[in-house]
Amino acid sequence: MIHFENVEIGYKKPLIKVENLTLELGVIYALVGRNGSGKSTLLRSINGQISLLKGDLKINHFSIKTLNTKEKSRTVAFVESKFDGVPFLTVENYLALGRAPYTNPLGRLNTSDWEVVKRVANEIGIANFLKKETVSLSDGERQLCAIARAIVQETNIILLDEPSAFLDYANKQLLIDKLIQIAEEKQKCILFSTHDLDLCIENKIEFLTLSNNSLTKTSCQSKKDLIAILEGKI
Amino acid sequence: MKNPQRINWLLLGVLLAFPAIVYFHLTVGQIHISFNDLCNSIFAYNSENTAELLAREFRFPRLMMACVAGAGLSLAGMLMQTLFNNPLAGPYVLGINSGASLMVAVCLLTGIQFFGTNLGLISASLIGAFAAGMLMMSVTSFLKSQVSLLLVGLMFGSFTSAIVSFLEVSSKAEQLKSFTLWSMGSLQNVLLEQIPLILTFFAVGIILSALIVKPLNLLVIGENAASLLGIKIKQTRIVILFITALLTGLITAFCGPIAFVGLAVPNITRIVLKTQNHLTLISGNLLFGSTFLVLCDILIQIIENSIQLPINVLTSLIGAPFVIFILIRQLK
Numbered sequence: 140m141i142h143f144e145n146v147e148i149g150y151k152k153p154l155i156k157v158e159n160l161t162l163e164l165g166v167i168y169a170l171v172g173r174n175g176s177g178k179s180t181l182l183r184s185i186n187g188q189i190s191l192l193k194g195d196l197k198i199n200h201f202s203i204k205t206l207n208t209k210e211k212s213r214t215v216a217f218v219e220s221k222f223d224g225v226p227f228l229t230v231e232n233y234l235a236l237g238r239a240p241y242t243n244p245l246g247r248l249n250t251s252d253w254e255v256v257k258r259v260a261n262e263i264g265i266a267n268f269l270k271k272e273t274v275s276l277s278d279g280e281r282q283l284c285a286i287a288r289a290i291v292q293e294t295n296i297i298l299l300d301e302p303s304a305f306l307d308y309a310n311k312q313l314l315i316d317k318l319i320q321i322a323e324e325k326q327k328c329i330l331f332s333t334h335d336l337d338l339c340i341e342n343k344i345e346f347l348t349l350s351n352n353s354l355t356k357t358s359c360q361s362k363k364d365l366i367a368i369l370e371g372k373i
Numbered sequence: 374m375k376n377p378q379r380i381n382w383l384l385l386g387v388l389l390a391f392p393a394i395v396y397f398h399l400t401v402g403q404i405h406i407s408f409n410d411l412c413n414s415i416f417a418y419n420s421e422n423t424a425e426l427l428a429r430e431f432r433f434p435r436l437m438m439a440c441v442a443g444a445g446l447s448l449a450g451m452l453m454q455t456l457f458n459n460p461l462a463g464p465y466v467l468g469i470n471s472g473a474s475l476m477v478a479v480c481l482l483t484g485i486q487f488f489g490t491n492l493g494l495i496s497a498s499l500i501g502a503f504a505a506g507m508l509m510m511s512v513t514s515f516l517k518s519q520v521s522l523l524l525v526g527l528m529f530g531s532f533t534s535a536i537v538s539f540l541e542v543s544s545k546a547e548q549l550k551s552f553t554l555w556s557m558g559s560l561q562n563v564l565l566e567q568i569p570l571i572l573t574f575f576a577v578g579i580i581l582s583a584l585i586v587k588p589l590n591l592l593v594i595g596e597n598a599a600s601l602l603g604i605k606i607k608q609t610r611i612v613i614l615f616i617t618a619l620l621t622g623l624i625t626a627f628c629g630p631i632a633f634v635g636l637a638v639p640n641i642t643r644i645v646l647k648t649q650n651h652l653t654l655i656s657g658n659l660l661f662g663s664t665f666l667v668l669c670d671i672l673i674q675i676i677e678n679s680i681q682l683p684i685n686v687l688t689s690l691i692g693a694p695f696v697i698f699i700l701i702r703q704l705k
Contacts, residue, residue: 186601212603225593228649236591239602246587292602 140164140328141185141296143354146194148177148184153192155181157354162330162347164295167322168356169339170332172349173369178332181354182298185330186217199295212240216289220301222281224273230284231269234260237291256291263287263317279310283317290321297321299331303338311335315342336362383645384653387660398439398667399432402674406432430565436667437568438560441575442628443638443666445620447658448582450635451642452613455592455651457513460643460699461523463636464502464621468529470632472505473498473625474556475533481552482537482544495626502622505529506614558629558685560670571623578620582655585612589651631666631685633692638662640699 143157154177162168172178183189185196187203196203198214206214216237225233238252248256260266265283273281282302289297299318303311315338322329330347333339339346346357350371359365400406406424413419414428450463457467464470476497479485512525541549555562563571582589588609591599600606624631642657643649669687676682 188597188601208600208605209603212601215601217598217601219598222594225649227643227647228593232649233594236594236602239587239591239604242587244584244587246590 140197140199141330142197142200144195144197146184146196147192148181148189149192150180150189151192153352155349155352155354157194160354160356162328164328165322165326167318167329167344168331168347169344170330170347170349171334171336171339171365171369172332176349176369177352178349179300181349182217182300182330182332185296186215186298187211209240212292212294214294215296215298216292216294218285218289218297218299218302220304221278222273222285224276224281226272226274228273229269230260230265230271230273230276231256233273233284234269234288234291237288240292255293259287259290263290278305279307279313282306282310282314286314286317290325294327296328296330299329301332301334303331303333303335311338315339315344319344336365340365381653384657384660387664391660391664394664394667394671395436398436398671398674399428401671402432403677431561434563434565434568435560435670437571438563438628439666439670440663441571442560442624442631443634443662443664444659445575445578445624445662446631446635447638447642447662447665448578448655449617449620451639451651451654451658452582452589452617453635454639455589456610456613457522458592458595459522460640461636461696463633463639464617465630465632465635466523466696467505467509467526468533469502469505469509469617469621470625470630471530471533472501472503472508473622474501474630475536476501476504477555477626478537478540478552481555482540482548484548495623498626499618499622502618502625503614506618510610510614555629556685557683558631558688560628560666560684563627567627571627574619574623578616579655579659581612581616583652585609586651586655590649593649629685632689633696634662634666634688636699637692637695638665640695 141162143160145159146157147153148155148157170178170181180189184191187206191203198206234256235248235252238248238255239246242248242252257266260269263283263286265280265287268276268280273284276284282305286299286302303314306314318329318331319342321327340360340362343360346359346365348355348357348365348368350369357365357368359368399411400408404424404427406428410422410424411428413422414425414433418425418429420426446464453462453464453467454460456462477494480494480497508529509526513522516522516525541552544552588599588604591602591604592609596606638661639658642654642661646653646657648654669684669691673682673684673687
């Protein structure tokens, strides 16, 4: 659960103000807004890479200011818009890195850690290429791996920065299906930024709109109205 | 991380061949040393016997230095490549060597000494290496592009060599000679008494590297991702910088600037072992690095009668084409 209390977000100058807003577990939210409206800034403030200018942000009832690096890594997972792969790094070992918040200082995974990796790989449908190198995969496969890596992290909250940006239509739908399934089955709070309005409307995903420097929940299901909101006309 | 069994065969093969290479290195040269002399030089040393004297005072220290220099520079190179996420990084390319060389030049050419002769040279070299490392670290916070970082390293190298040339012109003949000999790089300047000190520094470097295996494994997916997985990036950077400067400074002080080992060996190791598990990579680099430099030195010993080839010349002859190969692979 993410709870905003009179938060001001931005680099030095406030870019977004959020008075009072709660994002629930078990729900998937699509963060929409025009270029430069602050989608990435918002996501990076929730994962703790950018500190808040004002107010407080509570993650699972704990103020983000009181969480240390390790605690944050156990509550919030982040998926960047593109993972290019690393030579000689296999999918299996890439997913294993997601267990880092739980392993000892030497980074060794125990049997139950490996079980998590295998289970998630099966759930996401990438068990077939666990032994493949991450650079040898297609963009779509690699994006699924990145999401699997975030799920392996076993956090309540998963943030994704434009996960569908580099995917073709079929892969976009596949990605959305997986995200909806994860949010519902595992009771996670998933927040992803996107420009694919149609896709989100078709899948009845709740919107978080960023316009006029403020963040609001919108259950609006018509593209025309949504665009009007994003343009700041409503 | 999981280790497929097959990768360890190569490591094992080189490991088994290593004693033979070492034995060859000890015995070959202008004067052949027999197995008996070698044993005697360790267990029943008699300084009257020329062969035993040669083995104990010259061959063993030289072998030690070859192993430490090869392994240490490769380890330092691997750390830099992982930290900067760049296969072209290395102590030489990024100017860590240049920093050390500059300080040694200041020491040898102007006669300014830090703490007496022997330790003074090492500390000067270490200070130079640390300063250059800090400089490179601060530059990376401004530059995102991999190529520009290498360009800055290259420019820094040219800049320091210009200062060194200036110092050379204005120095006395005696000082100039000792510096020129040092700068060509040699594994023969080390004395038996210095070996314990060198091994201590070297061990510190290896132990520290083994302790940061987890951050290293995570750094390959980028600093941002690593920090969101609970790694303290600033701490890791400082430790990596410390190890690199320690190893490079130490080796540069004793052997002079040795080029390309720190760049080529980590790349070869990664390609051969096909892994990003840094525990395997560390052992691979230590083994392949020392094997590589010992082999180079054997070659130097063999042709010693006809040509005196400085180690730096040989590593550059092999290393420079290899860098071009990596560049082409990267930019393709």
